Amino acid sequence: MSERHEMPTFSAGVEHHVAQFLFERAQPLLLQFDENWQLVNLHGDPARFGFDPDNADAAAHQLRDLFLGMPLDATIDLPFVHMPNGRSAHVHLLGGSEPGFQVLLLDAQGEHDRQQAQQQVGNEAALISGQKSKAIAQLRQIRSELERQRMRLAEANALKNALIATLSHDFRTPLTSIFGYLHLLDTQAPQSASVRHALRALRRNSNYLFTLAENLLEYARADTRSSMLEPVRVDLEYLVEDLEGMFQPLAADQGLEFTIGVELLDAKTPVLDELRLRQILVNLIANAVRYTKKGGVGVALRWQDGALSIEVRDSGIGIAEELHEQVFVAFNRVRQAAGSGAGLGLSIVKRLVTQMHGSIELQSRLGEGSCFHIVLPSLASVVAAPQGGTEETPALESSRIRSVLVVDDDPDICYLLDTWLSDLGFRVRIVGDAGAAVESALADPPDVLLVDVELPGLSGNTAVFRLRAKGYRGHIVTLSATPTEEARRVALNAGADQYLTKPINIEVLARAMQAATPRP
Amino acid sequence: MTAPARKICMLGDFGVGKTSLVARYMRNTFSDTYLTTVGVKVDSKEVDLGELGMLKLVVWDIAGRSVLDALNMSYLRGASGLLLVADGTREASLRTAIDLLLQSRSVLEDAEAVLIVNKLDLVERWEVGPSTLAGLRQTMPVIETSALSGDGVEQAFLELAKRLAR
Numbered sequence: 001m002s003e004r005h006e007m008p009t010f011s012a013g014v015e016h017h018v019a020q021f022l023f024e025r026a027q028p029l030l031l032q033f034d035e036n037w038q039l040v041n042l043h044g045d046p047a048r049f050g051f052d053p054d055n056a057d058a059a060a061h062q063l064r065d066l067f068l069g070m071p072l073d074a075t076i077d078l079p080f081v082h083m084p085n086g087r088s089a090h091v092h093l094l095g096g097s098e099p100g101f102q103v104l105l106l107d108a109q110g111e112h113d114r115q116q117a118q119q120q121v122g123n124e125a126a127l128i129s130g131q132k133s134k135a136i137a138q139l140r141q142i143r144s145e146l147e148r149q150r151m152r153l154a155e156a157n158a159l160k161n162a163l164i165a166t167l168s169h170d171f172r173t174p175l176t177s178i179f180g181y182l183h184l185l186d187t188q189a190p191q192s193a194s195v196r197h198a199l200r201a202l203r204r205n206s207n208y209l210f211t212l213a214e215n216l217l218e219y220a221r222a223d224t225r226s227s228m229l230e231p232v233r234v235d236l237e238y239l240v241e242d243l244e245g246m247f248q249p250l251a252a253d254q255g256l257e258f259t260i261g262v263e264l265l266d267a268k269t270p271v272l273d274e275l276r277l278r279q280i281l282v283n284l285i286a287n288a289v290r291y292t293k294k295g296g297v298g299v300a301l302r303w304q305d306g307a308l309s310i311e312v313r314d315s316g317i318g319i320a321e322e323l324h325e326q327v328f329v330a331f332n333r334v335r336q337a338a339g340s341g342a343g344l345g346l347s348i349v350k351r352l353v354t355q356m357h358g359s360i361e362l363q364s365r366l367g368e369g370s371c372f373h374i375v376l377p378s379l380a381s382v383v384a385a386p387q388g389g390t391e392e393t394p395a396l397e398s399s400r401i402r403s404v405l406v407v408d409d410d411p412d413i414c415y416l417l418d419t420w421l422s423d424l425g426f427r428v429r430i431v432g433d434a435g436a437a438v439e440s441a442l443a444d445p446p447d448v449l450l451v452d453v454e455l456p457g458l459s460g461n462t463a464v465f466r467l468r469a470k471g472y473r474g475h476i477v478t479l480s481a482t483p484t485e486e487a488r489r490v491a492l493n494a495g496a497d498q499y500l501t502k503p504i505n506i507e508v509l510a511r512a513m514q515a516a517t518p519r520p
Numbered sequence: 521m522t523a524p525a526r527k528i529c530m531l532g533d534f535g536v537g538k539t540s541l542v543a544r545y546m547r548n549t550f551s552d553t554y555l556t557t558v559g560v561k562v563d564s565k566e567v568d569l570g571e572l573g574m575l576k577l578v579v580w581d582i583a584g585r586s587v588l589d590a591l592n593m594s595y596l597r598g599a600s601g602l603l604l605v606a607d608g609t610r611e612a613s614l615r616t617a618i619d620l621l622l623q624s625r626s627v628l629e630d631a632e633a634v635l636i637v638n639k640l641d642l643v644e645r646w647e648v649g650p651s652t653l654a655g656l657r658q659t660m661p662v663i664e665t666s667a668l669s670g671d672g673v674e675q676a677f678l679e680l681a682k683r684l685a686r
């Protein structure tokens with residue numbers, strides 16, 4: 001730093017003024033040391049920088065430390081050095097003049113403060129922006145993690161629904177068989193009281209199992225499909241009888257009074273989705289019976305002005321008003337607190353009622369029992385023409401024995417259908433697969449073809465399609481364990497006249513056969 | 521008899537905790553508030569190195585920089601040791617510390633260097649991974665510290681002091 005700058009020349013007056021000004025600002029302190037760091041001379045105010053004027057040694061030590069390891073014969077500038085009293089000073093070593101050295105201190109506090117303020121703002125801004133981008137990166141990562149989880153959940157949910165659907169679907173076939181044989185035993189064998197009792201228990205529990213499976217299936221297909229109604233003419237009296245047979249013994253076991261009745265005040269036959277109607281009733285009654293400890297359960301159906309009104313009343317524990325909305329939510333706490341299982345029943349009832357364009361209302365207070373009131377409009381306008389048809393019948397064919405070709409690979413079902421159809425007066429032939437069905441039906445065309453969709457190899461629908469393509473003109477009833485509108489549409493498109501879902505009972509079969517082969 | 525003195529410089533990016541480490545080491549204090557350093561503050565302390573004797577450490581706490589300019593270079597003159605300081609929660613500050621070491625080599629060929637990775641108390645927010653530090657340990661001593669809790673601080677200064685005493 002020994003190079004000389006070219007200085008402009010000013011008048012002596014100006015130079016004096018500048019010197020005065022700088023001198024006042026810098027408050028210089030000059031310390032002169034000999035080669036052993038002994039203070040020999042001092043100009044200025046040592047207290048300004050926190051040096052004790054009476055302890056020159058201490059000051060000497062501190063300054064000496066500052067130049068530790070440096071060549072002491074050079075000129076060295078150390079800007080902004082923190083002084084003992086906290087002030088900032090520019091420290092200059094002016095070496096090489098005499099034996100020893102001079103240290104010049106110039107006050108830099110003002111400059112220091114300005115620079116610190118600036119630097120502080122800059123550094124803090126940089127730190128904050130660093131934190132901000134880190135936080136943003138974290139958020140981004142969290143978001144993509146959430147997205148991944150959401151996809152995994154959606155996938156798991158779809159899988160779960162598929163699994164439930166498959167399971168409840170798989171229940172239908174064995175249940176069909178159970179119901180069939182139960183019916184057979186009910187009607188044919190002479191029975192002792194204890195066997196009758198056992199059969200009733202079997203029937204009750206199979207029904208319950210069936211309802212559970214139906215509920216699961218209904219729950220699984222909740223979000224995928226909403227309207228897949230199967231409107232049919234419903235025999236309400238038969239339905240009521242059936243429900244009575246199902247719940248009377250159950251209620252009696254619990255010491256409850258159970259009444260069920262139907263009033264038919266409209267001449268037209270009710271057209272409703274029977275399976276769903278049954279599901280609604282079974283769920284509501286089962287719930288009522290389950291949560292009623294004493295008193296009774298009363299069910300009243302009324303068919304009037306093209307609508308079915310249902311009332312299920314119990315004298316059970318009741319439901320607090322503020323929980324009325326909740327009871328229709330699946331897996332809700334109200335039901336779970338009451339100690340039931342999955343708590344699907346009421347949520348499914350609500351869904352089914354909505355699907356059938358109906359309404360449901362709950363009147364209940366805690367401790368005063370509950371009353372569910374449902375209104376379901378007739379689905380008559382939706383119903384397809386060939387469903388019933390007992391009205392006009394060609395008298396010609398009445399005397400001939402009708403033939404049925406049954407196509408099913410389950411020997412139990414085959415045996416059952418054989419028994420029922422024979423009972424109904426049909427001549428029955430049975431084959432086990434689609435190929436044999438086509439062959440047999442073409443060789444000796446039956447009046448009715450009763451074909452299961454789920455066959456080994458080619459499906460029942462394929463058989464139907466090929467038969468229609470080859471000119472078979474008899475009545476075709478397709479049987480399937482898949483109760484969806486889609487499956488129904490596929491079957492009818494293939495050429496079937498009717499689509500029945502398992503499990504079927506003899507009444508359903510009888511009605512279907514009646515529709516297939518009208519008699520006077 | 522006075523102990524031999526050695527100058528050491530705290531080098532590292534701004535805000536990594538150089539001033540805090542010195543405050544912890546010299547006065548056993550810590551402050552949450554950040555007040556950036558302008559210029560330099562010099563402190564000293566004598567350490568007892570056992571059979572290596574006493575050593576006076578003259579510690580230069582220098583304003584944080586990501587590059588060494590002429591001004592910083594002038595502060596480095598005469599230093600025999602460097603405490604490179606990085607902030608474990610800021611990976612970039614570790615690169616800066618290493619950069620600064622390389623730059624300092626032009627004026628301080630033989631200075632001993634110890635790397636401090638500070639803010640150990642915030643370890644769950646650290647960006648610097650353990651494997652990175654394991655790699656660096658092959659070339660120089662690396663010490664994790666917390667000026668806040670005091671962990672590793674004394675050890676870091678001692679480690680450098682020992683190397684300077686030999």
Ligand SMILES: Nc1nc2c(ncn2[C@@H]2O[C@H](COP(=O)(O)OP(=O)(O)OP(=O)(O)O)[C@@H](O)[C@H]2O)c(=O)[nH]1
Pocket residue numbers: 123532533534535536537538539540541551552553554555556557558582583584585638639640641642665666667668669
């Ligand atoms: N949690 C935590 N905070 C720390 C630690 N060390 C320092 N800090 C904080 O970090 C901030 C910066 O600390 P300083 O010591 O001023 O950093 P510096 O390296 O001297 O910064 P410059 O002087 O600007 O270069 C302050 O708010 C300190 O309180 C630590 O070990 N843990």
Ligand SMILES: [Mg+2]
Pocket residue numbers: 538539540555556557581582583584
């Ligand atoms: Mg600092």
